[in-house]
Amino acid sequence: MINKPYEAIIVGSGATGGMAALTMAKAGVRVLVIERGPELEINRANGTEPCNMIRRLIGVTTGNYQNQPQHPGFWKSNPLLYANKKANPYTHPPKAPFMWTQGNQVGGRSLTWGGITLRLAKEDFEASKEKEYNLEWPISYKDIESHYSDIEKFLKIYGSKDDLNQLPNGEYIGRIPFTESEEKFASNVKEKLNLPFIHSRGFGANKDKTIWPRSSSLGSTLKEAIRLGKVEMLSNHIVEKLVLNKNRNAAKSIIIVNQCTGERSEIESKLIILCSSTIQTIRILLSSEEKNNPNGLIDPSQSLGRNLMDHISTCRFFTVPIDKNLTNYSNKDNKSLLTGAGSFFIPIGRDRSSKYNFVGGYGIWGGIDRFEPPDFLKKYKDTKTGFLIGHGEVLPNNKNTVSLSKNTDQYDISIPHISIVWRENEHQMVREMNRMIELIINSGNGTIIPANEILNIPFTKKILNKSVAIRNDAPPPGYYIHEVGGAPMGNNKENSVVDNWNRVWECSNVLVVDGACWPTSSWQSPTLTMMAITKRACEKAIIDFKG
Structure with missing residues (x-):
């Protein structure tokens, strides 16, 4: 004791x-x-x-x-x-x-x-004062700005200073390069949509498995x-x-x-x-x-x-054609690992205009050629595989609750009863995230594919068909693990x-x-x-x- x-x-x-x-x-x-x-x-x-x-x-x-x-x-x-x-x-x-x-x-x-490390922005704290929110932050961005910097320096994270209002700069040791497929995709999206397309911020791969x-x-x-x-x-x-x-x-x-x-x-x-x-x-x-x-x-x-x-999320997989002029075209052992910083981010942020029917902000995380299957397992030959995941803000609602269940665990401790559902504001946001994701993929010369067609293996279709991540509507609360x-x-x-x-x-x-x-x-x-x-x-x- x-x-x-x-x-x-x-x-x-x-x-x-x-x-x-x-x-x-x-x-x-x-x-x-x-x-x-x-x-x-x-x-x-x-x-x-x-x-x-x-x-x-x-x-x-x-x-x-x-x-x-x-x-x-x-x-x-x-x-x-x-x-x-x-x-x-x-x-x-x-x-x-x-x-x-x-x-x-x-x-x-x-x-x-x-391992994605994004700061909240000044506007995120201030938005809570709007009438759509029933709770308000008692602190501001300035109150935690120096703490962000101290932690980023200590953790030694990657990122780039992109000078965006919706995503403040941090303290970074450098950035992990895009794959060549991501570079070309980013160029197309920036040119056609004029969206912020940045290196994701966070940690690289831990290659030494003998240390944490x-x-x-x-x-x-x-x-x-x-x-x-x-x-x-x-x-x-x-x-x-x-x-x-x-x-x-x-x-x-x-x-x-x-x-x-x-x-x-x-x-x-x-x-x-x-x-x-x-x-x-x-x-x-x-x-x-x-x-x-x-x-x-x-x-x-x-x-x-x-x-x-929790954050509400939606996901789409896609392919882009292989450009045979790219230097990694012939590199069959390309190992550009997907990590918090080994990926890209499209931070949409907030838009307080009246053109959308929802309140809140969202961002889109993605990667291309980061989890490429072997050629013999791929259904779509001569392509690289990518994904885009949108995750958006959920408004506080006092009907979304955690209470104590009448049931107990093996130690006679009351267990949590969790009751939360997506409401109209979240459903509207998901529709907009899906629209934007599809627009981005099309602008990047990509083709949306069902997740169960990434691999040309019959039994994987049965498993993936049950996945909540590939449904047109949002996965249930808790899925994104950001409660x-x-x-x-x-x-x-x-x-x-x-x-x-x-x-x-x-x-x-x-x-x-x-x-x-x-x-x-x-x-x-x-x-x-x-x-x-x-x-x-x-x-x-x-x-x-x-x-």
Whole structure:
């Protein structure tokens, strides 16, 4: 059992947990990081083929993996990094599916993160003040600008300074070149449509499988935090709830459950930082709230668990003809890997004009010749294969909720009930994203193809025909793994759960810094912003703590 007097407890060890641990460790604060999953050796986390494929197939046939096979990452990563749904249950309304991807291991979902690092823009924070939004950011771009820069420099990410209002410049070590097919495609799209077409921003490939990738907390933030000697890990323990003091104005401890023995215990701390991913953080807060726990957490706004969001997405695959004048035409072993930075981005952003019937912004991520099948498996010869994925902003809606189910898990902990559906604004956005994607492909001399025709293998058609990613309408919520909201930041406790420094209003020694604290979803990939918000909140907590 943990006996040391830790000054701060961090719940979760992924992108935000690692950032919180590093910020605290740099300030000399003694930290315990609690992770519900195991600590994996790097060889076990990576796995090998064909063993990984055997695990995938067994998981699919037994029903342990139900939603995960819908995600492309599931088929290129070790399936052990995707939580078994039977052992980690949740519920949703029968007609409103939610595809929740959990990463329960030290490092969390950072071990399977795609690694795209986009900043939110000034306009994204300001847009929340418009009448269509029922929640408003209490911070501005300027409040986290320096934190963005510090994190980008530390992580050593790739990108280019494109001077776009909808996507601020960052601090980059260079950029990963386009493939020649992408270069030609970009030239056509820019000339015909005058759209911003930029190198994607993020991480390159991790070619050395003996070290953790820098996109993971284990290869960057958490690694450095542990090296500084102030951080210890407690893995395989679930945080059930907070325990408040007699006055209910601060948390004195947390209740944890040992997954190996089922034993419950209590750990005290002066500061508790919730970084366990949006839905798990909401579950912990709901389990601690006075409606579900005598003498529990007070939520004056009565909004805890409301306004859950995810990005809405749509995808198209296409081919472009091979230009035999390109230098890589004869290179059959072309290995331009698809990564967060090894790809391109078309950041459309926001348009407040009246020509569209939706509110919000969106962007389009893509790549060509990044996952090229062998010639003998391709249905369309003398072509290169590409994809475009649009992902767009979802408006906060208090009917999109996370609550506690009447069902419990094997440790008698209430499981999340997730209820969220796409509404008319999102459907309008998807229609516009599809129109734009098709326009871009046509302008780039591409030809849209069904996903089940990428490979000329009969049995793959049956598998891909069931994929939600290739439907004309949007995949269900959760698919894009960008869930945010449910315990939003705000300027007053009547309409928010935490203040502008991420402190729970009535329990100021509890910080909520992961995606749960977001008032709006914006449209950019959220992880970099989550890390910047975490760093800002933790630095403020250190000042308060020392004061």
